[in-house]
Amino acid sequence: MTTAHAQNPPFGTLMRTWRQRRRLSQLDLALEADVSARHVSFIETGRAAPSRSMVLKLAAALDVPAREQNQLLLAAGLAPVYTERTLDDPGMSAVRSGVKRVLAAYNPFPCLAVDRGWNVLQVNAGTALLLEGVAAHLMERPNALRISLHPDGLAPRIRNLAQWRHHVIGRLRREAAVSGSAESATLLAEIESYPGGDSGAPDLGGVVVPLELDGDDGAVLTFLSTVTTFGTALDLTAAELSIEAFLPADESTAEALR
Template sequence: MTATRMPATFGVALRTWRQRRRLSQLDLAIRADVSARHVSFIETGRSAPSRAMVLRLADVLDVPPRERNHLLIAAGLAPVYPERRLDDPELAAVRDGVQRVLSAYEPYPCVAVDRCWNILGANAATAVLLDGVAPGLLEQPNALRLTLHPDGMAPRIKNLGQWRHHLIGRLRREVTASGSDELAALLSEAESYPGPSVESADPATVLVPLELCTADGELLTFISTVTTFGTALDPTAAELSIEAFLPADEVTAATLVCRSASQGSPQ
């Protein structure tokens, strides 16, 4: 995972995050219980923030752990959140937890992704989603690319315009919240893929379904749920999400159970 590029000075970085959260210097000062003058001095470089001040401002601005490290470094301070890969021994409990969740969702598809939508794990039932996907897309699988790329799932998604609008809107919000250059590049790539983008025809719609035709011509309808580690402090764990695709009707549920039974997968 490549670190998000941040401005060179803490003052510029702080102003960037403040503006991203649409707060004035006075708003930030009130929420952080400091003077607006002090916030101004920090942004202009006239005052150097302490570690406690950096973390307090980051907390108010809801800055993710990885980016908090970048803020600390920009302020000339050591980072406080360890940045490790998921295969690090220290994250064994996280890996085990992810695997348990993936297995528990069988016979329904479930994937674990990092903040850039790269797939880090998947259960056996996910194969139903990947029927017909070009092998090249599976070498370094990215959930967004697998879904919307014309060589991926896109040709088999019956409501592609609706699902595309849903995914790109979700990614746009993540770009705004995180300021990640990687996510911004992924958004630009996704928007370049051919395909319609339409909102739900019914504003009273409760959930956006995924309507997917299998290689055998069956129509499966899913609703998705996303799970995260709510108490994670490690950047890698905090950025993990687990997305499950649950059957939206009895036909889909029965089909998935039958497929699982025929393949000998656990239920």
């Protein structure tokens, strides 16, 4: 019984963990969710059982990601709201088609689809330029952030490595804090261990952080990244899928890609 309790904490314990992660008091959460502080206290201590609507209201107030919302519902003895199917499931054909169309639309500019852990799911033809020289062992189970900053990946070709590393680590650190994901925390620790300049390097004052990459014949390819997500997904695979495109920041980069 002790092991089961450790693996499956009750709803009140999970909710308190999320509240503390968001640095909210019970009163703060009550005000945000438009419920009484007394009711929040009763739920956390197990003196009151939350309804499905209450779980979802509290989860929204705490900005709990979709996967963790399912965990909260299950901990409360309720059915999860999000399904989870693999991308190749027949029921995911619309999502697959949408991803394929987006990737194709960005050609010849690099574009890739990744899951919540930044594992690469699909790429377009233009991505081949980014992957030139990446070691084979990084392509066995490709992870976009690992490929980006690993010494055997893109790192030797990135002109502004300290700045790009600072951007990538900051982004992953925020994602790990928001999601509470052990997978993200593990990846963050790995990425932070890579060499490549001061991770606290400041931005250079531009509008966005560019990716400056060594190209052929000493040319410098400069990219700006954009991210697309499914805003109304009711499946975890779709909800956690991101499409990242690398657009040319200048005409010389665009011409080189064409």
